[in-house]
Amino acid sequence: MKNKYELIVVGGGFAGVAAAISAARHGVDVLLIEKYNCLGGAAVSQLVLPFMPYWTQMPVTLERKFLCGGLFLEIFEEMNKLTDPEGKSGFNKLLYFDEEILKLVLNRMAIASGVKLLFNTTVTEVEAENGNIKSIKALGKSKVLELEADTFIDATGDGELSMLAGCSYKLGREKDSLCQPMTLCFRMSGVDREKYNQNQKRINELYKELREKGVIKNPRENVLVFHNYNDGVLHFNTTRVVKRNPTDPFDVTEAEIEAREQVFEMLSFLKNNFEGFENARILSTALQIGIRESRKIEGEYTLTVDDLTSLARFDDAIAVSNYSIDIHSPDGTGTYQWYFGDGEWYEIPYRCLIPKGMNNLLVAGRCISSTHEAQASFRVMPYCSEIGQAAGVAVAVAKKNATTVRDVDIKEVQKILISEDFAINS
Numbered sequence: 001m002k003n004k005y006e007l008i009v010v011g012g013g014f015a016g017v018a019a020a021i022s023a024a025r026h027g028v029d030v031l032l033i034e035k036y037n038c039l040g041g042a043a044v045s046q047l048v049l050p051f052m053p054y055w056t057q058m059p060v061t062l063e064r065k066f067l068c069g070g071l072f073l074e075i076f077e078e079m080n081k082l083t084d085p086e087g088k089s090g091f092n093k094l095l096y097f098d099e100e101i102l103k104l105v106l107n108r109m110a111i112a113s114g115v116k117l118l119f120n121t122t123v124t125e126v127e128a129e130n131g132n133i134k135s136i137k138a139l140g141k142s143k144v145l146e147l148e149a150d151t152f153i154d155a156t157g158d159g160e161l162s163m164l165a166g167c168s169y170k171l172g173r174e175k176d177s178l179c180q181p182m183t184l185c186f187r188m189s190g191v192d193r194e195k196y197n198q199n200q201k202r203i204n205e206l207y208k209e210l211r212e213k214g215v216i217k218n219p220r221e222n223v224l225v226f227h228n229y230n231d232g233v234l235h236f237n238t239t240r241v242v243k244r245n246p247t248d249p250f251d252v253t254e255a256e257i258e259a260r261e262q263v264f265e266m267l268s269f270l271k272n273n274f275e276g277f278e279n280a281r282i283l284s285t286a287l288q289i290g291i292r293e294s295r296k297i298e299g300e301y302t303l304t305v306d307d308l309t310s311l312a313r314f315d316d317a318i319a320v321s322n323y324s325i326d327i328h329s330p331d332g333t334g335t336y337q338w339y340f341g342d343g344e345w346y347e348i349p350y351r352c353l354i355p356k357g358m359n360n361l362l363v364a365g366r367c368i369s370s371t372h373e374a375q376a377s378f379r380v381m382p383y384c385s386e387i388g389q390a391a392g393v394a395v396a397v398a399k400k401n402a403t404t405v406r407d408v409d410i411k412e413v414q415k416i417l418i419s420e421d422f423a424i425n426s
């Protein structure tokens with residue numbers, strides 16, 4: 001097993017997978033390291049479902065314009081071929097997915113593109129010098145590995161590689177460093193979904209009443225449920241743990257414990273009060289509590305809420321997004337939403353991916369350089385994939401021209417991205 005690659009991507013979520021596949025397709029020798037045993041990141045380990053929308057309807061023509069980059073749509077098409085080929089399920093085939101199919105499809109696509117995969121391995125140490133990462137250490141299955149690469153991409157969601165390399169970062173919102181809440185997603189089986197649909201309004205009314213009386217402890221304002229491909233199963237994205245630091249292992253442990261109590265609180269609430277839940281059971285909880293926001297690595301540019309609301313355009317744009325500014329209250333009840341109109345989106349500059357002071361490191365996904373409010377928009381999976389794809393192309397262009405990713409020819413990167421259906425410069 002060799003220990004030197006042209007590119008090492010750390011983190012196999014949507015950002016990391018897209019970065020690795022994209023770089024490999026453009027001729028880069030890539031190793032992708034993932035802490036768990038599969039690709040998909042939050043979609044699989046945190047049981048996050050469904051994809052948030054990634055298109056806009058253009059005014060006048062009413063044409064649907066996709067904004068997420070070509071690779072994300074390709075992943076989706078590959079999943080749809082296996083999940084529901086005849087389209088009988090009635091689910092929206094642009095938003096819903098089966099995470100077991102996702103794991104399989106991502107393995108196949110990564111391997112077909114030439115990416116070398118390394119699972120069950122956590123990067124724990126970085127040796128960096130003069131703005132360059134020289135090598136990393138990772139605890140694999142029963143072995144510490146020392147690995148080298150010309151370039152690295154931090155797609156860990158939490159900015160772990162950059163943090164280990166000594167990069168500066170911001171945590172949570174500016175005034176008090178509180179991050180968006182953590183949520184342990186879970187599934188309930190044995191549910192009569194028809195009766196659930198009929199009772200949905202009453203469930204929320206009673207939930208609110210019991211929460212106000214202090215009977216229900218979960219601070220979330222309502223019961224957030226999604227359907228999914230499994231008959232008789234509901235998917236809950238409704239636990240809420242606030243004021244815990246998602247980068248502190250002890251705080252995260254407390255959050256896991258608190259959220260698990262909320263899971264069983266919800267089961268009891270539904271079983272005790274509503275028809276259709278008599279045979280309900282907790283089918284599964286996510287492998288780890290879901291983290292919406294943690295470190296945001298300080299880069300050469302920090303994306304702000306003003307950039308979003310003014311629909312900013314940048315000379316070095318590498319991605320776009322129009323997902324709402326969606327902030328689940330970091331300190332209690334309530335969710336703030338600010339929506340983009342039809343045909344509106346903002347651009348994300350390449351400089352947000354370049355950590356200050358680093359030459360051979362890019363960040364991709366939810367940990368790029370941005371404020372709390374700006375991150376609340378592009379953090380969703382389709383746009384993390386788009387940012388990752390762009391990072392992969394940047395590495396390939398840098399390799400071709402023998403430059404660092406910091407000094408890459410951005411116009412050449414943009415030309416490739418546009419040919420891959422990116423909506424930048426439009």
Ligand SMILES: Cc1cc2nc3c(=O)[nH]c(=O)nc-3n(C[C@H](O)[C@H](O)[C@H](O)COP(=O)(O)OP(=O)(O)OC[C@H]3O[C@@H](n4cnc5c(N)ncnc54)[C@H](O)[C@@H]3O)c2cc1C
Binds near residue numbers: 043
């Ligand atoms: C509760 C919740 C609900 C959400 N709802 C939605 C939704 O409905 N729709 C939507 O589109 N988005 C949603 N999101 C947002 C979205 O899931 C994430 O922001 C997005 O998946 C982030 O992608 P990423 O690739 O940046 O990071 P991740 O998906 O988190 O991937 C990072 C990967 O890096 C790995 N990793 C971390 N550290 C290391 C290390 N040191 N060594 C090796 N591997 C490492 C992790 O195991 C993980 O697989 C939600 C998020 C949460 C938490």
